Amino acid sequence: MSNYQASRPCVLCDATDSKHYCSFNSLEYVQCNRCKLIYVDNFADNDAMYKAYTGGGLKSLRRKLLAPIRKMRSIKGYTHFLQRARGIFAFAKGKVPPAGGQRTYLDIGCNKGFLLAAAIEDDCNVHGVELVTELIAPFCNTYPDFKEQVYSDKFQDVAKRFSDKYFDIITAIDVVEHFEDPLSDMREVHRILKDNGVFVIQTPDIDCQKAKTLGCNWGALKPLEHLHLFGRENFVAFGKKAGFKEVTVSDPFEEADGNFVAVLKK
Numbered sequence: 001m002s003n004y005q006a007s008r009p010c011v012l013c014d015a016t017d018s019k020h021y022c023s024f025n026s027l028e029y030v031q032c033n034r035c036k037l038i039y040v041d042n043f044a045d046n047d048a049m050y051k052a053y054t055g056g057g058l059k060s061l062r063r064k065l066l067a068p069i070r071k072m073r074s075i076k077g078y079t080h081f082l083q084r085a086r087g088i089f090a091f092a093k094g095k096v097p098p099a100g101g102q103r104t105y106l107d108i109g110c111n112k113g114f115l116l117a118a119a120i121e122d123d124c125n126v127h128g129v130e131l132v133t134e135l136i137a138p139f140c141n142t143y144p145d146f147k148e149q150v151y152s153d154k155f156q157d158v159a160k161r162f163s164d165k166y167f168d169i170i171t172a173i174d175v176v177e178h179f180e181d182p183l184s185d186m187r188e189v190h191r192i193l194k195d196n197g198v199f200v201i202q203t204p205d206i207d208c209q210k211a212k213t214l215g216c217n218w219g220a221l222k223p224l225e226h227l228h229l230f231g232r233e234n235f236v237a238f239g240k241k242a243g244f245k246e247v248t249v250s251d252p253f254e255e256a257d258g259n260f261v262a263v264l265k266k
C-alpha cells in the first residue's frame with residue numbers, strides 16, 4: 001500500500017500528499033503528511049454507515065420494540081451515565097458567563113440524552129441531534145416537553161433551523177470524528193453559537209499511547225463511523241480555521257481513555 005494515492009485532500013490543511021495509514025476491507029485510512037490528520041479516504045455508502053450506528057440485528061430490533069414505552073430510568077447504568085453527564089455539563093457551563101435568563105443548550109450526537117437531562121435539571125432550554133431515533137426514545141418519553149427539540153437528521157441539516165448566535169452552550173462528545181465534512185460542520189457550530197458562548201468537544205487522540213502501540217488495531221479506527229481523527233495540535237489549528245478565536249485542549253472526561261477535550265470560544 002506504500003504507493004496508495006489519496007483521492008481527496010486533507011480537510012484541515014488542504015495538502016494533497018496524504019500517505020496510506022491502515023486498510024479495513026475496501027476502506028482506507030490515510031494520514032496527512034503536513035498536519036497528521038488521519039482520515040478515511042473513501043467513505044462507505046450511507047446505508048453501510050447507518051447500519052454501523054444502529055448495530056443492526058437483534059439489539060436494534062429490541063430497541064425499536066421498546067422505544068414507545070421505555071423511560072430513561074430503565075436504561076442500564078442510568079445513575080452512572082447521569083452523574084457523568086452532570087460532570088460534563090457543569091464543566092461546559094463553567095466556561096460561560098453567568099446567565100441573564102434561561103440558557104440555550106445543544107448537544108450534537110446526544111445518544112441517549114443524558115447530557116440533555118443534566119441540562120434540564122439546570123433549567124436550560126435543550127436541543128439535541130441524534131441520528132438513531134430508538135436511542136433517544138426513552139429521553140423523549142421522560143421529557144415530553146422537549147421531544148420536538150430532538151432531531152434525527154445530520155447536524156448540517158439540523159443547524160439550518162437555528163438563527164445566528166442562538167446557543168449559549170454546545171457540546172459534541174465523541175462526535176466530531178463522525179462528521180463527514182468537519183470543517184463545514186464546525187463553521188455551522190460557530191455560526192449558531194453566541195459570542196460569549198462555548199463549544200466543548202471530546203474526540204479520540206491520535207497521539208495517545210494506545211494509538212501508538214496498537215497501530216491499525218487501535219479501537220478508534222472504525223472507518224464506517226470515525227471518518228476524521230485528530231491530535232491536540234492539529235485540532236487547535238482546525239478550530240481556528242473554522243473561525244474560533246480561542247481553542248484550549250485538555251485531558252479527557254474519563255481518565256486514560258485515549259481522548260482529549262477541547263474548549264472553543266468565538
Ligand SMILES: [Zn+2]
Binds near residue numbers: 013034
Ligand atoms: Zn493536513
